Amino acid sequence: MRLTYLHPCPLPSIKPEVLQLLQMADAFAQYGLEVTLLSPLVRQTESIASLLGRSLDNKVRVVYIERGPRAYPARSNRLFFHNALRWLADQPTDVLYCRHLKAAEKALRAYPQIPLFFEYHEIFSQHFAQQPLAWWQHIKLRALQRRERLICKRASGLICLSQALADDLQQYYPCTHACVAGNGVELSWPQTPSLTPVQRPWNNPPVLLYLGSLHPWKGVTTLIEAMNLLNSAAQLWIAGGDERSRQPLKQQVQQRGLQDKVRFLGYVEPAQRFKLIAQTDICLLPLTHHVIASRYTSPLKLFEYMALAKPIISADVASIREIVQHRQQALLVEPEHPQALARAIEQLLNDRPLAQRLAVAAGEKIKQHSWLHRAEQLALFMQNCLAKK
Numbered sequence: 001m002r003l004t005y006l007h008p009c010p011l012p013s014i015k016p017e018v019l020q021l022l023q024m025a026d027a028f029a030q031y032g033l034e035v036t037l038l039s040p041l042v043r044q045t046e047s048i049a050s051l052l053g054r055s056l057d058n059k060v061r062v063v064y065i066e067r068g069p070r071a072y073p074a075r076s077n078r079l080f081f082h083n084a085l086r087w088l089a090d091q092p093t094d095v096l097y098c099r100h101l102k103a104a105e106k107a108l109r110a111y112p113q114i115p116l117f118f119e120y121h122e123i124f125s126q127h128f129a130q131q132p133l134a135w136w137q138h139i140k141l142r143a144l145q146r147r148e149r150l151i152c153k154r155a156s157g158l159i160c161l162s163q164a165l166a167d168d169l170q171q172y173y174p175c176t177h178a179c180v181a182g183n184g185v186e187l188s189w190p191q192t193p194s195l196t197p198v199q200r201p202w203n204n205p206p207v208l209l210y211l212g213s214l215h216p217w218k219g220v221t222t223l224i225e226a227m228n229l230l231n232s233a234a235q236l237w238i239a240g241g242d243e244r245s246r247q248p249l250k251q252q253v254q255q256r257g258l259q260d261k262v263r264f265l266g267y268v269e270p271a272q273r274f275k276l277i278a279q280t281d282i283c284l285l286p287l288t289h290h291v292i293a294s295r296y297t298s299p300l301k302l303f304e305y306m307a308l309a310k311p312i313i314s315a316d317v318a319s320i321r322e323i324v325q326h327r328q329q330a331l332l333v334e335p336e337h338p339q340a341l342a343r344a345i346e347q348l349l350n351d352r353p354l355a356q357r358l359a360v361a362a363g364e365k366i367k368q369h370s371w372l373h374r375a376e377q378l379a380l381f382m383q384n385c386l387a388k389k
Contacts, residue, residue, distance in 0.1 A: 001379070003028055004036045004093040006084060006103050008077040011039040011062055012046045016213065016300065017121075019051055019270055020183060021099070027184070027375035029057035036060075038087065040067040040080045052186075053271040063087065077102070085110045095156070095382060105147045108154045115156035115389070117382055122296045123168055124148060130291070149173055157385040159378060164295035164318045179381045182323065184371040185303035202281045205233040206349055209280035211273060212301045214241030217290035219315060220249055225338035226286075228256045232349050239265040239276060277308045282348055282355070287315035289335050295319055309363030311355035313344045323369070329362040 005025055009018050021037075029035045035057075041064040048062070049055050056062075065087060067080045081103060088096075088111060096111070098104040099119040108116055125144040133141060152158065152173035160166035163180050170178070214220055220238065227236050238249065246264055253262045268276055277283065283305040287293035294317035302323060305312050314320050316332035326332040331348065333340040348355040 001032075001382070002034045002036070002092060002094045003097050004038060004088065004091070004095070005097045006038050006107060007098065007100050008040060008080050008103055009100075010042040011037060012048045012051050014046065014051075014267070014270070017099070020300065022048060022052060022056065023184070023186065023371045024375065025060050026052065026057050027371035028379065029059035030372055031375040031379055032059075033375075033379060034059050036091075036093070037062045038084045039064055040077075041065060042067060051270045081106050088114075095386075101144070101147050101151070104151050104155070108150065112154065115382075115386055116154075117157045117159060117378075117385075118151050118155045119159040119161075120165060120169060121161055122165070122292055123172060126168070126172065127292065156389070157382060159381070161298040162296055162319045162322055164322075168295065177385055179378075181374050181377050181381075182298035182369065183300050183303060184369050184374045185300070185307045185366060187307060187367070187370045187372075202352075203235075203279075205235055206282065207280040208234055208236045208282045208284055208345065209239065209277065210236070210284045210286070211239045211268065211276065211304075212285075212299070214238075214245035214249065217288050217293045219286035219288045219293070219336065221252060222288070222336050222338050222341060223284060223286040224249060224252050224256065224258065224262060226341035226345065227258055227261055229338055229342040230261075230345060232346060234261070234282075234345065234349060236262045237265055237276075237280060238262065239268045239273075242267070273304060274308060277304060277310060280310070282345065283310045283312050284341075284345075285312065285314040285320070286341060287317055287320070287335055289317075293317060293319070294335065298323075303366060303369055306362040306366035306369070309359045311348050311359045312362055313341065313348065324362065324365065327358070329365050330358055 007021055009015060011018060025035045025037055037060065039062055065080055065084045085106060093114060096107050096114050096116040098107065098116060099121060101124055104116060104118050125141060125148055128141055128144055152175045158175060158178040160169060160178055160180050161182055166178055166180050210220060210223055212218060250264060253259060285299060285302055297319045312330040314330050314332055315335040316326065317335055320332065324330040331344045333344045
């Protein structure tokens with residue numbers, strides 16, 4: 001099968017969506033598909049190898065499409081879409097794959113004869129509608145709804161990151177050609193027995209880790225409040241985000257007098273994230289009640305924590321319960337509840353056998369969530385959808 005992945009974000013890029021896209025394209029190729037990535041032609045300082053820690057599979061090719069003259073608005077993808085669709089006219093492909101709403105709409109209108117599979121990470125119109133809207137933003141909302149309705153009707157198949165997302169999508173745009181496939185993790189990274197919690201001694205004082213973006217729905221403010229309640233001398237490392245998103249969190253740390261207990265590591269190179277996780281003792285995912293966090297996310301960092309067999313504490317939300325269960329592979333606590341989070345941290349700090357048992361179970365469970373396993377699942381789903389046409 002020849003698969004063309006259409007996405008307007010330049011490759012490579014440090015955006016999480018690009019890392020997920022590259023991992024997925026690489027896994028499709030490992031499974032046996034011929035993959036073409038269409039990317040805007042933009043000068044980049046990073047390399048794909050620096051993001052993945054290795055080169056892409058040799059069955060993946062990246063085709064760079066002219067995005068427009070330098071004076072053209074940087075945020076506009078209009079010329080990229082125009083040139084990418086022109087490129088497709090002369091290139092044989094069996095399926096188009098997409099996770100960008102406007103790209104999918106343009107491809108469906110331009111090439112209705114080419115099967116397109118769309119990967120849903122959120123219901124865009126519903127997320128947009130959660131904020132207070134000015135009169136002119138209602139026009140954009142209706143456009144989003146029309147676009148999503150078109151994709152759900154015409155796409156050959158839909159892929160949802162979580163069952164909760166699939167359920168909600170069915171409510172707004174009824175469809176019969178969707179499957180659920182959460183994210184995955186790279187399991188081929190070098191790992192040694194010394195990294196497992198059974199054999200590796202804990203730091204003194206113990207080190208807690210939050211690794212990821214610092215969007216408000218991630219719940220890092222709750223984590224800092226929990227550190228204020230903690231009796232232990234444990235240290236918290238917060239890795240990720242940009243300076244703008246770190247600034248209010250740093251102010252919160254200063255207001256609570258936690259400068260000696262909370263350390264901001266800044267941006268961590270993707271290829272270094274496993275090394276960082278390996279250095280810590282307990283990994284944290286303090287999500288909120290926000291719909292993306294509670295129902296739609298399939299957190300890459302959770303899978304990475306599990307891949308290194310770390311004790312994990314996470315918010316108890318539907319999206320997480322699809323992956324791990326309370327007291328089986330992780331401790332799950334009420335979202336946005338600093339006291340509950342602090343108690344769970346104290347529990348693992350004081351009960352090392354429980355922490356080790358959860359870590360080992362997480363390390364076993366992650367074997368079901370490799371990128372290659374996901375690629376196999378989706379390739380079979382696409383083949384079944386095409387066979388029904």
